Amino acid sequence: MYAISLGDDGAELRPLEPWHAEEFLAHLERGREFINRFVPFGEKATDVAGAREVLQRHADGRAADTSSLHGLWLDGRLVGGVLFLNFDAAQGTCEAGCWLEPAGTGRGLVTRAMRVLLDWAFEERGMHRVEWIAAAGNEPSLNVARRLGMTRDGVLRQSYPHGGVRHDMEVWSVLAPEWRAARDGR
Numbered sequence: 738m739y740a741i742s743l744g745d746d747g748a749e750l751r752p753l754e755p756w757h758a759e760e761f762l763a764h765l766e767r768g769r770e771f772i773n774r775f776v777p778f779g780e781k782a783t784d785v786a787g788a789r790e791v792l793q794r795h796a797d798g799r800a801a802d803t804s805s806l807h808g809l810w811l812d813g814r815l816v817g818g819v820l821f822l823n824f825d826a827a828q829g830t831c832e833a834g835c836w837l838e839p840a841g842t843g844r845g846l847v848t849r850a851m852r853v854l855l856d857w858a859f860e861e862r863g864m865h866r867v868e869w870i871a872a873a874g875n876e877p878s879l880n881v882a883r884r885l886g887m888t889r890d891g892v893l894r895q896s897y898p899h900g901g902v903r904h905d906m907e908v909w910s911v912l913a914p915e916w917r918a919a920r921d922g923r
Contacts, residue, residue, distance in 0.1 A: 743849040746811070750850045753808035753818055755796055758789035761808075764815040768838025775872040777899060778836045795820070802826060807854065809837070809846050816841030819850045821858070829865035831858065835881065842877065848884045855885065856920070859913045866912055872897065873905040882909035886919040 741750040753761065765772065765779045765788070772778055782788035798804030803824050809817040817837035824831040833854065835847040858864040869887055871878035882889075887909040895903035911919075 740810075741853055743809075743846065743853070746844065747813070748844070748846055748849065749810045750819070750853055751808050751810060752799075753792060753795070753806045753815075755789050755792040757808065757815070758785050758792055760815050761792060762788035764817075764838060767840070768817075771839050772836050775875045775878070775899065775904065776836075776897075798824075807850065809841060809850055811841060811844070811846070814840070817846065819847060819854055821854065826862055826864070829863060830868070831864055831866075832868045832870060833858075834869070834871075835878065837877075845884075847881050851881065851885055852920075855911070855916055859916050864913065866910055867916075869909040870906055871909075872899075873907050879907060879909070882907075885911060886915065887911045888915075 739751065742748070743750055762782055762785055765782055769779070773780065779791055782791045792806070795804055795806035799806070804820065804822050805824065806820045807818055808815050809819065817835065819833065819835045822832040822834060833851060835851070837847065855867060858867055869882040871882065873892065888911070890908045890910055893906040893908060895905060897904045897906050
């Protein structure tokens with residue numbers, strides 16, 4: 738498969754496939770508490786079989802053209818990932834998201850990876866709108882949306898129950914013409 742360099746710091750974007758189950762599980766175990774502060778990402782991946790099931794679900798989504806999962810490796814070690822959810826090529830809309838363990842934070846990995854994926858979504862797949870939905874308290878995620886030039890569309894008040902709390906969810910988006918204008922202006 739492919740590996741896309743994200744810069745000179747040893748960061749790469751690669752597909753995250755079912756055969757990565759052991760590595761994915763080890764990554765989640767290193768960062769589970771940090772990763773799951775706002776969403777229960779990978780909560781069913783508590784053993785290798787569960788990790789493989791999570792990865793297989795996303796591989797099936799890629800095959801059905803409804804989602805895709807990509808890992809972020811730093812110096813050969815899986816430290817997080819980015820994904821497309823609710824990928825609807827016919828409607829030209831999808832949702833993007835991310836997760837990181839602490840070792841991957843503060844390096845701009847998600848922003849760099851999402852630039853690659855957004856270019857692909859808009860230019861190769863003809864998407865018109867990409868959304869980013871994050872808990873109002875998840876400042877690192879909201880900062881990615883800002884760095885990507887997204888616009889805050891609104892807040893879904895107390896719409897997401899997690900960890901015994903109902904979280905406000907912020908909806909951000911970028912449209913294809915906005916993305917192209919911003920990218921060409923870089």
